[in-house]
Amino acid sequence: xxxxxxxRTAWYSMRAYKLRIFLTxxxxxxxxxxxxxxxxxxxxxxxxATSSIEKxxxxxxxxxxxxxxxxxxxxxxxxxxxxxxxxxxxxxxxxIKENDEEQIFGLNDFEEISYFNRHTSxxxxxxxxxxxxxxxxxxxxxxxxxxxxxxxVIFLSYRVAEELFxxxxxxxxxxxxxxxxxxxxxxxxxxxxxxxxxISLGNMDKMQDDISxxxxxxxxxxxxxEDSIQNISIFLEPxxxxxxxxxxxxxxxxxxxxxxKGEYEEFNLQExxxxxxxxIGSITLxxxxxxxxxxxxxxxxxxxxxxxxxxxxxxxxxxxxxxxAKPRSIMLQFLVEAIFITVIGGFLGIILGYLIxxxxxxxxxxxxxxxxxxxxxxxxxxxxxxxxxxxxxxxKASKLxxxxxxYK
Amino acid sequence: MSNxxxxxxxxxKKYTTKAGDFPVLKGINLNIxxxxxxxxxxxxxxxxxxxxxxxxxxxxFNEGEYTFRxxxxxxxxxxxxxxxxxxxxxxxxxQFHLIESLTVYQNIEMPLLYRSGETKEDRRQKIEERLExxxxxxKRDNKPFELSGGQQQRIAIARALVTDPYLIxxxxxxxxxxxxxxxxxxxxxxxxxxxxxxxIMVTHDKDLRRxxxxxxxxxxxxxxxxxxx
Numbered sequence: 001x002x003x004x005x006x007x008r009t010a011w012y013s014m015r016a017y018k019l020r021i022f023l024t025x026x027x028x029x030x031x032x033x034x035x036x037x038x039x040x041x042x043x044x045x046x047x048x049a050t051s052s053i054e055k056x057x058x059x060x061x062x063x064x065x066x067x068x069x070x071x072x073x074x075x076x077x078x079x080x081x082x083x084x085x086x087x088x089x090x091x092x093x094x095x096i097k098e099n100d101e102e103q104i105f106g107l108n109d110f111e112e113i114s115y116f117n118r119h120t121s122x123x124x125x126x127x128x129x130x131x132x133x134x135x136x137x138x139x140x141x142x143x144x145x146x147x148x149x150x151x152x153v154i155f156l157s158y159r160v161a162e163e164l165f166x167x168x169x170x171x172x173x174x175x176x177x178x179x180x181x182x183x184x185x186x187x188x189x190x191x192x193x194x195x196x197x198x199i200s201l202g203n204m205d206k207m208q209d210d211i212s213x214x215x216x217x218x219x220x221x222x223x224x225x226e227d228s229i230q231n232i233s234i235f236l237e238p239x240x241x242x243x244x245x246x247x248x249x250x251x252x253x254x255x256x257x258x259x260x261k262g263e264y265e266e267f268n269l270q271e272x273x274x275x276x277x278x279x280i281g282s283i284t285l286x287x288x289x290x291x292x293x294x295x296x297x298x299x300x301x302x303x304x305x306x307x308x309x310x311x312x313x314x315x316x317x318x319x320x321x322x323x324x325a326k327p328r329s330i331m332l333q334f335l336v337e338a339i340f341i342t343v344i345g346g347f348l349g350i351i352l353g354y355l356i357x358x359x360x361x362x363x364x365x366x367x368x369x370x371x372x373x374x375x376x377x378x379x380x381x382x383x384x385x386x387x388x389x390x391x392x393x394x395x396k397a398s399k400l401x402x403x404x405x406x407y408k
Numbered sequence: 409m410s411n412x413x414x415x416x417x418x419x420x421k422k423y424t425t426k427a428g429d430f431p432v433l434k435g436i437n438l439n440i441x442x443x444x445x446x447x448x449x450x451x452x453x454x455x456x457x458x459x460x461x462x463x464x465x466x467x468x469f470n471e472g473e474y475t476f477r478x479x480x481x482x483x484x485x486x487x488x489x490x491x492x493x494x495x496x497x498x499x500x501x502x503q504f505h506l507i508e509s510l511t512v513y514q515n516i517e518m519p520l521l522y523r524s525g526e527t528k529e530d531r532r533q534k535i536e537e538r539l540e541x542x543x544x545x546x547k548r549d550n551k552p553f554e555l556s557g558g559q560q561q562r563i564a565i566a567r568a569l570v571t572d573p574y575l576i577x578x579x580x581x582x583x584x585x586x587x588x589x590x591x592x593x594x595x596x597x598x599x600x601x602x603x604x605x606x607x608i609m610v611t612h613d614k615d616l617r618r619x620x621x622x623x624x625x626x627x628x629x630x631x632x633x634x635x636x637x
Contacts, residue, residue: 005521016509319505322466323567324494324522326487402466406505 006329010336017309024305025345027298028382032349033356034291036378040357040368042284046277048366053273059236061246062099062267063253065260078253078260079229086256087232090248092240097233113160113178113212115171120163122156124178124212131213139172139187142213150217154183157212158191183214231267242270295381298345299389306338306393310400317397318405331398338390339383346382350375411478413574413606414440414463419472421458421629432458433469434629440608442574445601447617448610450626457579459626460610464497464577465489477574494522498568500597502580504560506552506567512539513548516567523571538566542596558589565596569605576600578609582616594619 014021065078084096113122127147134141134155142155154176161168164176168188175182192210236245250264310317317330325333357368419436422429432455440446450456461467462474465484474482476496484492498519506515513535520531539545542562544555552560561581568576581597582590598619601607609620617623625632 002521002524009521012514013509315505316507319507320518320522321490322464322493322499323519324490324571326490326522328487329490329522403461406466406501 006332006336007340009333010340013309013313013333014337014340020305021341024301025341025348027301028295028342028345028385029298029349029352031292031295031298031385032346032378032382033353034294035288035381036350036353036370036374037356037360037368038288038291038353039284039374039378040354040370041360041364041366042280042288043369043371043374044357044361044366045284046280047369049276049280050273053276059094059238060233061236061242062231062233063246063249064231064265064267066263066265078257078262078264079232080256081229083253083256084232087234087249087252090245090252092237092245093234093249094237095235097235098229099231099233111178113164113176115164115174115176118164120160122160122178122212123210124214126216126218127213128216134213135190136187137190138169139185141187142215147215148217149215151215152181152183152218153186153215154178155187155189155213156185157210158189159210160212161185161188178214181218183218292381295385299342299385302338302341302386303389303393305341306334306390307396309337310334310393310397314400314405317400318402318407321400321402322406327398330400331394334394334397335387335390338394339386342382342386342389343379346379346385349382350378353378411475412439413442413444413477414438415473415475416463417473417475419459419462419469419474421455421462421467421469432629433462435472436629436631438624438631440606442606443601443604445598445607445619445621446609447620447623448608448626449612449614449617449623451612454626455629456610456626460577460579460608463575463608464499465493490522494519494571496574498571498573498576500561500564500568500576500578500581502583504552504557504564504584506560506563508552511549511551512544512555512563515552515563516570519567519571534570534572535566538570541569542566556589557585558592561585561589561593562596565593565600569600574606576605576607578607580611581609582611582613 079098081098084098087093087096110121110123113120113124127142129144131147132141132144136155137158138161142153146153156164156171156176158168161171165171165174171185171188174185176185177183189211234245234249236242246266250266253264254260320330320333321327354368354370357370361368416436416438419433420431421433422431424430436459448456448459458467462469465481469482472482473480476492481489481492506512507518510518516535516538517531520526520534536545536548539548542565544559544562544566547555547559547563552563555563561584576597578597582593585593594616597607597609601619601621609616
């Protein structure tokens with residue numbers, strides 16, 4: 001039987017049992033809807049997370065030195081001050097920064113900070129122009145003159161002030177110790193409520209308030225006293241081929257340091273994004289899989305109704321066999337009917353799931369995204385469900401003895 | 409053609425139960441020529457329906473040989489049997505056996521859907537021709553339950569004819585009809601025979617003998633003389 005006629009035949013028989021088919025379909029609709037809603041939300045989380053990381057500088061790449069197995073040789077100096085000027089000549093490099101601290105995240109530094117016997121850690125950075133608008137909840141901000149100086153003052157994050165002094169207002173005028181130096185507290189930042197739902201992936205900017213600031217040169221002086229460079233950060237010109245520039249920089253470094261046996265490795269924000277996406281992706285998949293259990297229940301419903309259908313239509317099967325239907329045609333007919341149920345159910349489920357995701361998105365700081373691959377994935381899951389749960393009843397139908405089926 | 413349409417040689421069939429073997433057909437020999445209208449008569453349990461089903465390749469037999477137009481079809485598998493039925497045989501049942509969820513037109517179309525190479529237009533032509541032949545053209549879009557028993561049987565006949573088979577197998581075709589309608593149906597079947605179709609009919613109604621060209625009598629799985637029934 002031609003495929004088109006097979007579809008037509010399945011359609012006619014389904015029309016004869018509309019209500020029953022629809023009730024069976026509900027199971028599939030719920031199953032597919034929950035799976036596709038979760039996939040859409042997961043995709044939205046991925047996108048949101050990526051875009052908040054991308055807000056920080058994607059053009060900044062940090063190059064570390066990995067000594068590898070030859071690490072016994074502690075005298076190796078993988079970076080020299082003189083390298084900086086050489087690397088600057090590599091096309092595509094805009095700016096270079098040397099770092100004396102091992103940097104992990106590439107954003108800001110973390111440092112232990114103490115007031116007598118109280119300790120905590122703070123994210124801190126050096127004063128930049130854009131910090132001049134920072135609002136202080138207590139005391140005052142570092143002004144632009146101080147900012148460029150080497151004055152040992154500090155603008156504390158509210159959280160740190162609270163942790164070191166219990167009552168933040170007591171911090172003003174006190175000296176706190178960081179990197180072995182004392183800094184006078186002149187101001188305290190805005191209080192941010194960590195319990196606030198808004199502070200999640202959706203609002204990483206606000207987290208920037210949980211930071212302490214010191215004048216530019218207050219730290220640099222210290223840096224000068226240590227001459228070993230742990231890594232360098234390269235700022236790329238926009239639009240250049242990242243990998244190419246990185247490779248050239250690496251080659252340059254090897255050229256400048258023929259004696260080092262280890263590898264120069266880049267620490268790339270893109271890699272963090274990729275691995276984060278991977279993590280979110282697998283969590284989403286896992287949850288979607290859990291939701292897929294409801295699909296199993298729906299699938300069993302389809303199997304059940306197909307069994308009923310085969311039993312009820314024994315005579316029809318017998319007649320069809322008598323007038324020339326091969327066992328295979330009968331099997332395909334019932335299989336197509338089962339797939340019909342799951343595909344139509346699946347399609348409605350995808351729409352419903354997306355609507356659920358959109359409604360859910362209203363209450364969350366993310367925007368659900370329906371991707372083509374998720375759409376195709378959900379569609380093929382519904383076809384496969386129909387296949388799996390339709391095949392047993394269908395093969396039962398195909399094996400019926402025509403005589404018994406007719407004269408039953 | 410020198411060969412008969414159908415040659416049955418020593419067909420034996422038994423049902424195996426816990427209590428032991430129960431023979432239904434005990435070595436049937438039967439030749440049927442093209443153009444014959446044969447009735448197989450006998451009481452319930454004589455094996456006549458089983459014989460008809462064997463002739464229609466719907467039932468299996470344990471021993472013997474079945475030759476159709478010179479071709480030995482005794483050992484066909486299910487797929488070949490299905491194809492063979494579709495191509496060469498048309499069935500008419502006592503209970504009509506139309507499919508309730510399909511229209512009259514779709515019921516007649518069904519056998520054509522199980523063969524390849526027919527366009528929609530080919531099918532339409534054949535179906536409409538058969539609808540005219542059984543006189544129910546105007547009922548083509550009705551559902552079977554909207555028709556009388558006699559009309560349903562006419563549709564079943566149209567369905568059996570639509571593939572233009574060599575052989576029509578009819579199992580008590582008038583068994584569910586009143587006598588007047590029965591006569592109409594028998595006239596229609598007789599007319600098919602007059603046009604050259606070979607027909608094998610199972611019945612226990614001796615009155616139907618006036619339509620047939622030959623009658624065989626089955627008793628306890630064997631052919632016998634008429635008088636003994």
